[in-house]
Amino acid sequence: MLKIENLHAEIDGKAILKGLTLEIAAGEIHAIMGPNGAGKSTLANVLGGKPGYDVTAGTVMFKGADLFDLDPHERAATGLFLGFQYPVEIPGVSNVQFLREAANSQRKYRGEEPLSGGEFLKLAKEKAGLLKLDMEMLKRQVNVGFSGGEKKRAEMVQMGILDPAFAVLDETDSGLDIDALRVVGDGINAIMRAPDKGVLLITHYQRLLDVVKPDRVSVLAGGRIVQTGGPELALRLEAEGYDAVMADA
């Protein structure tokens, strides 16, 4: 579903990704772990198309198309969702307005009919309920005045509404308390655990993987995937640390 080959990327002339290769099949939840500075967020941002990153070599194929041929909004409309580590505040724009415009922009790109106001609100209500987020929150401005945990839950409500084929979730568990972690994890399972969907789950901690059980786990270090294994790899990393596990690799 997502095939990354020999990806090299840099920011401000500094090489961050140095030949990253990774393939994620439909139906797979793939966790990426790795030490600070390994390039995890850069990978997420490059996949999303964030300005400021230069791809200097390599390819990414998504659903059979070259991802780098698409602008960021086209990637989203094609079914790629980027969950932000730090969701952005947009004063003056309500969540409802933002998400309805987003959903309908995507539908327009795909040649589908727009959702009516009623259809959209019904969908929003259902997904907010799934993430235990008060509908009143969605009437407020995008992420303005939201706590860290509320922002992450709102991200997952967005994901539920937009219903992507593939999600890249960058440290969605950061800033969550234990209860919120469970809610967000359950949300990811409900929305993305399907035979025709895929997830790249970037995390530092096993605790999210206790809820969202990965099919495979890779270690990203020095801008490359250095090791891939089953869920037991994450447990070993948690117990022994990156240095020990990578020394054995």
Add this chain to the structure above:
Amino acid sequence: MMRSWPMPEAAILPTRRDEAWRYADIDALARIGADALDQWKDISVADGETWRHTMVVGSDQPELHRIRLTLGAGARAELFVTNAGGDYTRVEAEVTLGDGAHFEFGGVTIGGGDAVREFVTTTVHAAPNATSNQTVRSVHWGTATGNFLGEIKVARDAQKTDAAQSFKGLLLEAGASANAVPQLEIFADDVKCAHGATVGQLDEAARFYMAARGLSPDTARKLLVQAFLGDAFVELDDEKVHEQLLGAALAALEGASL
């Protein structure tokens, strides 16, 4: 601007050395003609009365709109304007406030090309306890310019004056500009006068966030500009007119090739 010799107001055109015409397009003003300088719309708002006026101004010709407001004790005047001129378009308000009166002004200047769009206000707090609140939002592209020149005069016995001015400029292209000139002339001592001015560009982080959710660059820009302009009309509680003013501003944006 004080002159040291008497002169009929409209005898000659002002120059950019005149403070209130500092960023004006004098050539365009010349095309309107000096006679227009005499054409003040005079409004008196009686004690305790409320007057509200909303305008969408702008065409492919230069325009000058001059409004003179005199507010009695406890009177309230509200002026809301969308200035989306295709050529030099200037809206002026001279306001004199009686005891406890309030002046509310919300203005938007928006557009591209090389036009100058400006608001120029003179607010005279002539008596105690009067308040004024002015909010201008300015969005320009091309080599266009948006100006807000706001002068506030507080008379010697106008204690408890509370006057506020806020200007924010948003430049969508590098060639556009915005100017804010607050001027305060205060002769009373128990007075609150606040003014703030900022000029910036669209928030890149917000634009990428919106793109990552599937919003096209045009739609994202429209939403961000709409949010930016919103402040100017916050105090306008007539929903229909509110939408007209905002709609006229956003229509100007839709025609832009950015």
